[in-house]
Amino acid sequence: MARPDLILQxxxxxxxxxxxxxxxxxxxxxRAVVTHAHSDHARPGSAAYLCAxxxxxxxxxxxxxQARIExxxxxxxxxxNGVKVSLHPAGHILGSAQVRIEHQGEVWVIAGDYKTxxxxxxxxxxxxxxxxxxTESTFGLPVYxxxxxxxxxxxxxxxxxxxxAQGRTSVVFAYALGKAQRVLSGLNPDxxxxxxxxxxxxxxxxxxxxxxxxxxxxxxxLEHIAQAGGRGLVIAPQSTRDxxxxxxxxxxxxxxxxxxxxxxxxxxxxSLDRGFVxxxxxxxxxxxxxxxxxxxxxxxxxxxxxxxxxxxxxxxGRDSFTWNTQFEGETWGSVxxxxxxx
Amino acid sequence: xxxxxxxxxxAVKTFAELFETLDGENSTNxxxxxxRAHFASASPEDAAWAxxxxxxxxxxxxxxGRTLRAWAGEAAGIPAWLVEESYAQIGDxxxxxxxxxPDPVDPPVVTLSEIVTRHLRPLSGGxxxxxxxxxxxxxxxxxxxxxxxxxxxxxxxxxxGVQKTLVTKALAEVAGLEPAVMAARLTGRIEPTPExxxxxxxxxxxxxxxxxxxxxxxxxxxxxxxSELGPKTEWTAEWKYDGIRAQLLKSQGEVWLWSRGGEPxxxxxxxxxxAGNRLPEGTVLDGEILVWTPGNDQPSPFGDLQQRLNRKTAxxxxxxxxPAVFVAYDLLRLHRADLRGKPQSERRAELEKLAxxxxxxxxxxxxxxxxxxxxxxxxxxxxxxxxxxxxxxxKHRDATYASGRVKGGWFKWxxxxxxxxxxxxxxxxxxxxRAGLHTDYTFALxxxxxxxxxxxxxxxxxxxEIQQVERFVRKNTLDTFGPVRRLTPTLxxxxxxxGVTQSPRHKSGFALRFPRILRLREDKPAAEADxxxxxxxxxxxxxxxxxATGSPAFRQQWLFPDP
Numbered sequence: 019m020a021r022p023d024l025i026l027q028x029x030x031x032x033x034x035x036x037x038x039x040x041x042x043x044x045x046x047x048x049r050a051v052v053t054h055a056h057s058d059h060a061r062p063g064s065a066a067y068l069c070a071x072x073x074x075x076x077x078x079x080x081x082x083x084q085a086r087i088e089x090x091x092x093x094x095x096x097x098x099n100g101v102k103v104s105l106h107p108a109g110h111i112l113g114s115a116q117v118r119i120e121h122q123g124e125v126w127v128i129a130g131d132y133k134t135x136x137x138x139x140x141x142x143x144x145x146x147x148x149x150x151x152x153t154e155s156t157f158g159l160p161v162y163x164x165x166x167x168x169x170x171x172x173x174x175x176x177x178x179x180x181x182x183a184q185g186r187t188s189v190v191f192a193y194a195l196g197k198a199q200r201v202l203s204g205l206n207p208d209x210x211x212x213x214x215x216x217x218x219x220x221x222x223x224x225x226x227x228x229x230x231x232x233x234x235x236x237x238x239x240l241e242h243i244a245q246a247g248g249r250g251l252v253i254a255p256q257s258t259r260d261x262x263x264x265x266x267x268x269x270x271x272x273x274x275x276x277x278x279x280x281x282x283x284x285x286x287x288x289s290l291d292r293g294f295v296x297x298x299x300x301x302x303x304x305x306x307x308x309x310x311x312x313x314x315x316x317x318x319x320x321x322x323x324x325x326x327x328x329x330x331x332x333x334x335g336r337d338s339f340t341w342n343t344q345f346e347g348e349t350w351g352s353v354x355x356x357x358x359x360x
Numbered sequence: 361x362x363x364x365x366x367x368x369x370x371a372v373k374t375f376a377e378l379f380e381t382l383d384g385e386n387s388t389n390x391x392x393x394x395x396r397a398h399f400a401s402a403s404p405e406d407a408a409w410a411x412x413x414x415x416x417x418x419x420x421x422x423x424x425g426r427t428l429r430a431w432a433g434e435a436a437g438i439p440a441w442l443v444e445e446s447y448a449q450i451g452d453x454x455x456x457x458x459x460x461x462p463d464p465v466d467p468p469v470v471t472l473s474e475i476v477t478r479h480l481r482p483l484s485g486g487x488x489x490x491x492x493x494x495x496x497x498x499x500x501x502x503x504x505x506x507x508x509x510x511x512x513x514x515x516x517x518x519x520x521g522v523q524k525t526l527v528t529k530a531l532a533e534v535a536g537l538e539p540a541v542m543a544a545r546l547t548g549r550i551e552p553t554p555e556x557x558x559x560x561x562x563x564x565x566x567x568x569x570x571x572x573x574x575x576x577x578x579x580x581x582x583x584x585x586x587s588e589l590g591p592k593t594e595w596t597a598e599w600k601y602d603g604i605r606a607q608l609l610k611s612q613g614e615v616w617l618w619s620r621g622g623e624p625x626x627x628x629x630x631x632x633x634x635a636g637n638r639l640p641e642g643t644v645l646d647g648e649i650l651v652w653t654p655g656n657d658q659p660s661p662f663g664d665l666q667q668r669l670n671r672k673t674a675x676x677x678x679x680x681x682x683p684a685v686f687v688a689y690d691l692l693r694l695h696r697a698d699l700r701g702k703p704q705s706e707r708r709a710e711l712e713k714l715a716x717x718x719x720x721x722x723x724x725x726x727x728x729x730x731x732x733x734x735x736x737x738x739x740x741x742x743x744x745x746x747x748x749x750x751x752x753x754x755k756h757r758d759a760t761y762a763s764g765r766v767k768g769g770w771f772k773w774x775x776x777x778x779x780x781x782x783x784x785x786x787x788x789x790x791x792x793x794r795a796g797l798h799t800d801y802t803f804a805l806x807x808x809x810x811x812x813x814x815x816x817x818x819x820x821x822x823x824x825e826i827q828q829v830e831r832f833v834r835k836n837t838l839d840t841f842g843p844v845r846r847l848t849p850t851l852x853x854x855x856x857x858x859g860v861t862q863s864p865r866h867k868s869g870f871a872l873r874f875p876r877i878l879r880l881r882e883d884k885p886a887a888e889a890d891x892x893x894x895x896x897x898x899x900x901x902x903x904x905x906x907x908a909t910g911s912p913a914f915r916q917q918w919l920f921p922d923p
Contacts, residue, residue: 281452283452329441
């Protein structure tokens with residue numbers, strides 16, 4: 019192992035010196051490979067962006083219409099300074115990618131955020147064989163085990179129908195990109211009108227363009243709100259909670275959809291009527307399964323419970339290290355609004 | 361918990377379903393409806409246990425929390441350190457254990473009494489090996505919510521965010537009785553038996569006459585200036601004693617002493633029981649138990665009273681070293697007549713008539729009224745600490761003796777806390793509502809150029825301030841030890857406390873009583889925080905230095921905590 023690491027952690031983010039590019043840089047750089055369009059991974063200001071082809075549209079919403087963005091088809095390889103780079107589905111949100119980096123026979127995969135569970139709003143996670151795998155650990159504790167999403171959607175639809183029967187609007191707080199569309203994908207539009215906040219609808223055309231068919235939803239502009247009041251279901255970011263906009267829907271039952279809802283304490287702290295446990299991050303078994311499937315000799319752990327997961331992996335005989343990020347993983351309600359994608 | 365919202369609608373047949381509703385619902389009406397439905401439809405066996413736990417009663421915990429977590433780790437194939445880190449994140453032991461265990465397959469529907477009799481009761485007295493086997497059997501047999509209930513009961517208490525008044529009201533409605541009658545029937549011991557439960561619901565109940573305490577009237581804290589209460593002539597003032605609240609009863613020829621927590625403490629204070637013998641039949645006195653050495657003009661510190669608490673009996677040596685008195689401040693029944701609906705001034709007059717023959721330094725004595733206008737009372741209040749009391753009680757002359765905390769009749773006008781500026785040095789993940797946030801803080805004072813740990817404090821911050829401190833903690837972590845983070849010592853907080861005592865068990869040599877955060881002092885550099893010498897000076901001034909330490913945790917087993 020005399021060879022220096024292919025990827026290094028720097029002030030600006032993960033850097034590949036041989037290829038002279040960054041992955042999900044925190045500061046403006048010359049060349050940024052971006053795993054997905056959430057704001058803690060996609061920062062504006064870089065000179066050039068490389069991302070998955072079907073993620074280019076949502077990335078543009080995030081980093082600006084003028085940004086130079088190049089989209090890569092899944093598995094298509096480009097050479098950056100002689101370093102081979104390709105992108106592979108991460109299953110987190112539309113266009114979310116794992117970055118495969120190969121140089122002089124050594125393969126690294128930066129997974130970004132990912133989940134192993136099926137999600138019809140994006141392409142499914144694909145394990146990629148590698149020597150070094152860099153994984154997230156947002157839910158890297160064994161208390162985080164998800165029930166199948168089909169059961170959660172059934173619960174959501176039942177809750178919505180029960181509210182509609184009582185003349186109450188159902189409000190689902192979900193992150194505007196990814197989670198909101200995933201929730202939409204699981205709802206039964208026969209129950210009542212579906213409405214989304216403007217911050218959610220701005221991403222919907224990109225889903226249609228990528229061939230991800232979602233139930234039709236109206237944008238909750240003033241003239242449409244009356245359609246949803248009492249029977250409808252509204253998907254909005256948590257930051258709208260105390261807004262006059264939300265108050266217009268009248269008597270409402272409030273729910274959050276997040277992996278953090280697994281803990282009663284989080285739900286009780288927020289005084290929500292319901293907390294649905296549905297995450298776009300891998301749960302504990304999902305993380306272990308994904309790591310195992312890469313066949314990696316070394317595992318870098320970042321974003322979340324990194325020291326816990328790394329220690330567990332070491333005890334299982336797998337070499338692993340931690341990387342701290344500027345964003346100390348995502349937590350529920352402990353960072354400023356809008357809450358990062360849980 | 362992930363499984364709260366299963367296919368079942370609002371039927372509240374099992375305790376698990378009741379729990380899911382109480383835990384998941386925000387609306388008081390929905391909680392109340394679920395309680396009524398459960399009490400009306402459950403078998404008396406199950407309803408009795410539900411009432412028992414919801415009222416806050418507990419069974420002795422057969423295994424320690426650490427042992428339970430260790431067994432859960434073994435059952436789930438998770439190393440112990442990882443179980444502990446999960447616990448720190450989830451913040452609730454029963455919930456952590458439930459989330460760690462593999463999901464049950466096709467669990468049967470079970471009742472609460474089955475959980476208690478089949479799974480909980482057989483644990484007491486067993487060897488660790490037997491206990492481990494039985495607990496694993498329970499985990500294997502129970503569905504996820506039942507398992508959570510079982511794990512909660514294993515840990516002892518069962519707090520689900522439902523107040524006893526709500527339970528009382530639901531029961532009263534099921535029985536078709538006034539809530540006050542039900543409250544009286546529920547004061548004192550609650551037995552988890554079908555007989556007890558059925559008796560509770562009867563229209564007439566011979567135990568309405570039993571020697572049980574009446575629901576205590578609770579004072580509200582006085583926030584502003586007492587002159588805002590109106591003219592002083594409408595109010596009476598007394599010392600607010602630093603003992604334990606209790607009722608002394610004479611009924612059917614016997615004397616009973618009940619603590620505010622609903623525990624009979626008659627045998628722990630035989631001198632008070634004896635003194636109570638002289639009371640007329642059908643008397644209920646409300647007052648304070650204190651340790652008060654004959655000849656002293658003020659009561660002993662709370663630490664002395666602690667020596668008498670949590671005991672079944674009191675040997676003569678203990679009684680003579682820490683002699684107890686009962687200071688009566690209200691008369692609720694006399695000759696079996698209920699005086700609670702009469703105004704304060706009339707009850708006080710009756711009390712004074714009753715107490716006329718009692719010597720003022722006797723075991724049984726009446727709380728003296730304090731004279732003076734608001735300014736003079738304010739001056740008296742400032743002497744509270746030297747006089748060994750917590751401040752003043754203000755009672756409106758027309759106030760009836762209500763049940764619970766009804767604002768407006770009684771106010772506690774406590775002395776301002778002592779306070780110093782401390783530096784925050786460690787933060788630990790909180791529990792329950794504060795799980796995942798670092799809300800258990802450790803504070804230090806300067807001594808010879810170094811920071812010495814003095815106290816922990818948990819309360820006092822608003823939700824917004826908790827978020828603010830959380831951001832500080834995340835940015836200023838030097839080391840992480842599981843749930844504990846060592847911080848760069850830069851954040852100064854003003855900590856208030858009721859007293860300070862010497863304690864060889866503490867690194868600084870001092871222990872604080874009821875420490876809490878008064879405010880964040882971001883304006884103040886850490887170097888300007890206070891010193892251990894400042895604390896020593898406070899200890900000397902307040903005269904507490906020689907007393908025994910009063911541990912808040914210990915005290916709260918006796919008194920519900922005064923918010």
